[in-house]
Amino acid sequence: MPIVKVIEVIASSEKSIDDAIRNAVAEASKTIRNIDSVYVKDIKAHVKDGQVTTFGLICKFLSGWINDGATNSFFHHRVTGGSSQKKRDV
Numbered sequence: 001m002p003i004v005k006v007i008e009v010i011a012s013s014e015k016s017i018d019d020a021i022r023n024a025v026a027e028a029s030k031t032i033r034n035i036d037s038v039y040v041k042d043i044k045a046h047v048k049d050g051q052v053t054t055f056g057l058i059c060k061f062l063s064g065w066i067n068d069g070a071t072n073s074f075f076h077h078r079v080t081g082g083s084s085q086k087k088r089d090v
């Protein structure tokens with residue numbers, strides 16, 4: 001049975017949503033290895049005097065371990081298990 005840790009990162013940017021996502025990935029990459037995708041949970045824009053001032057979002061990253069009986073394999077969305085190099089969706 002896989003044990004999964006879900007890490008949420010709140011990020012923002014004054015430039016764009018794309019830049020806010022890049023900021024979230026950069027921050028998460030400091031502690032999560034092998035990130036291959038990110039789930040953007042929420043997006044919002046802060047407005048002042050009728051103008052968008054900041055883009056904010058919440059991103060989810062998955063990390064954890066799976067015990068396949070022979071080895072413990074680190075996974076993030078895709079798992080390479082044991083010596084057979086088989087891949088499983090998580």
